[in-house]
Amino acid sequence: MSVYNAPLNDMRFILTDVFKAHEFWQNNDNLSHVDMETVDMILEEMAKLSKNVLLPINRSGDEEGATFQGDGVVTTPEGFKEAYNQYAESGWVGLGGNPEYGGQGFPKMVTMLTEEMIFTTNQSFALYPNLTVGATLCLNAAASEEQKKTYLEKMYSGEWSGTMCLTEPHAGTDLGIIKTKAEPNGDGSFDISGTKIFITGGEHDLTENIIHLVLAKTPDAPAGSKGISLFVVPKFLVNEDGSLGERNTLAAGSIEHKMGIKASATCVMNFDNAKGWLVGAENTGLSSMFIMMNYERVTMGLQGLGGSELAYQNAALYAVDRAQGRSDTQFQSPEKPADAIVHHADVRRMLLNAKVNSEASRCFAMYVAKQLDAEKFSTDPEAAQIAAARVALLTPVAKAFLTDKALEATIDCQQVFGGHGYVREWGMEQIVRDTRIAQIYEGANGIQALDLLGRKVARNDGKYVTNFLGEIRDYIDSMQADHGIKQATLGAADTVEELTKTVLANISTRKNEINGCAVDYMHAFGYLCYSYMFAMMVEAADGKEGEFYTNKAKLADYFVGRVLPRIDAHAQMVQAGSDPMMNFDLDYFNVAVS
Template structure:
């Protein structure tokens, strides 16, 4: 069975030394009750739960999968008991407000517990993740009565939540959804339609499932301006909070997927199901995006979790596997061969993965801190942080998952032929993490969002403030080699930003053609910024743990960051070489 040990020392270093969490919390009145010792205890408890309870269920859950029979979905053996334990220990509500039964922990804490669960069992993590996201949307837009009725039950784990957006003909373009919401005389709505790819659409983990459904009322405007959001419970809820009749909503089937097989991905049919409007009519998309922004960061963390787990297994395998001799002389004369760790290419793959893990963990923490600022700071700071979150969410989702998939493939490659064999477990990491690049908006869509809405639309204003922060940090750096590399990367991104803004005015195809490569340049600059912060924090410490942080940063600067220049040249090449082909070319037979 694959191994996993939560990287607690790395997490504490990022939280306490790089981001100085205690100082941030003490300066924020709503968070002043939190301290690093309490958080350390939380992390240790989650490490134990992830390793002892969730990890053993990962492979068996993949092999058994979620199943549907007679219109009801069941999760793999052990999942229900694990979820009950998870809920009873208060993990669903870790970051929830105390008034709803939560523990009030900031995102800077839950970002680490989420990583552990995604490393140990990503399919399991998707069930509570959707519940938390649904609660965020409700907390922002639902009425007080709705909050009181639903939030405590979901955060306690008695009930769960979903988000129902996608339809067979409408994925990215939600403006063309067909699900209808017809007003009833009692103020509720009759919801009819079909939704697909619904994570946790049905299961046996909780007593009730609260679906958040996007639909259109009869007189709704065309396009996305006419979308409303509705609460549609699996079982109707009585005024006293008890469960009533079964609502006519249920799974038509479950998808047979490449990975995350223990997560029930359902086709959901709504047949005049009773629903309740959340907020105002035609404002549903805004409510859903409250949920989506958090989910997109979570997908980046899913990638990090898979990458961390795959690295640990590949590093252990490389240590144990004897194959050939070192090119510079025998390293283990007492053995028939040397460990494959003596081979530079094996080290290259492991170091690439390790560098991604370190930078991604820091970047996820950075975005988490910005999210906390949007919730707890003064109005001006909240506004600035919200702009920063808007800018970086596509990076957190797309760049982290792109690099995580590469990392999982590299880790699989370390195993050679054994990596393709199921019993070693690393092929599951490759299959499971692939979806993180696809759902919650494909990475191509994330790149378009970045370059379109977050860069060209505001003339690069969001980018300018981010780069100004990086330059300000660089000005105080002591490690000159890291400082020079960081500032050079910042200059490249700044020049590219000016280029794409100008090009977008001349040709509407330019932003889309540049989007993926621009996003990767942005991601590499962000990783360089994270390594700069890591180097500055580690350089004042003594011991091999901290020195290795500096050495890994040097590997990143010399062997990974140069990709930035190649990506920049791709952006500079423009759209013509892509768009000059006639459409018939792509289906023409040779």
């Protein structure tokens, strides 16, 4: 079984030393109820639950998987129901929920850390409550008062769970072409009919009711994404007194057999004149759903971080123990036939790549979480607006860059095990398989990159980026620490500025420029973000005594020397533009005729 110890010291360092969360909470009337002592307790409790309850069913959950029993019945693997009950009864689902409806009102800066821990120890399990949390965010923002009263409390308590039903067999990225129909009944309800696929937690045995948030089209809806409406469609209808009523006409048709996250039920959901109710105004469904999707996108970044962290912890332990070959510089264990592989520089390279990723991505997720909290809770409208712009710019990076780098980290750590990483025994191949999905769902990473370069950069003429670069440069100017990360970050900022100018200059003449350059632009941008995070960590550690702090500077050295130079390769690829892929005729790819 994998081992895990929650990196609480790293989490506290980021929360308090780097981002000064306590000051942020005290200076914000809407968050003044949050204090470090309580947060510490929350983190300690989640560390225990993750390690003692979720991790032990991670491997068995993968082996047993979720199962479709026929007749719409889906069961989760052994131990999941007990673990879920414990999770829900301890109040974890509603930790960040709206207190008016029974939530506990903790900011994202706190919930992101608890989410990291559950994703680290059991990615499949984490998806069940996280989809519910996403659905409550959407309902809280877009639903009527009556709908909030009907659903939120039971969802925060974990008695009911939530889903997000977007994808259809022919419509994944392009939701504008969905076919699911919503016919008005004249009494405020609609009949929803259609098939949704790949629905996470669409059916399972963990909760007594499942609240589906479904995208569908009303009869006269405009074509494309402007004609999408959002509906709340419960598995069991809810009586006026809040008790469960009759079974709605919807059911799971089957579940998918997948590469990873096997204990998470990924369902085909058939809606057959199921009763649903409009959430928000007609034809505004996509923007309401984006509230959920944006939240989920940052959470997917945390899924990646979880995979990266678990892989690192296990690989580091293995590398200290596994003895192969002699160290190039010294024999560390002359009394033994071989030295531990951790002495080899190349093994350290793999471990440090993963460590860099875990530390930088946790810090970046916390940075985005702070912006999310400032947007949501700030009493100063200007501060809230600046934060909202940062959230818009950085959400696709938090989703796509963090999950791309996470998969790399899990593979590096698997490699540390040699052949033992490829076989099941050590659990490393499961981490790789589980983490892979985070690059695909919630909008494939290529689409996230398009969102960054197309919507967030090009559409506003680079304004969001310019402001972000200004913030980074001001921060570096203000730093007291004397470290190479300062110059490196300024260089990375110049690179991203140059790339932004190049792309903006080219798009009027080259049609495919955004589509062809987006992923490399996003990677260059992501490395800049990591560099900024290392600058903050170095500054926070500067002058403090102890290895914990001096190691922050050493890890930043590794990042500057061995990771950040990749930004130049991505920059060159952006500069090469889209011609190298668009030069081919269509026939070149039409392998059926060659």
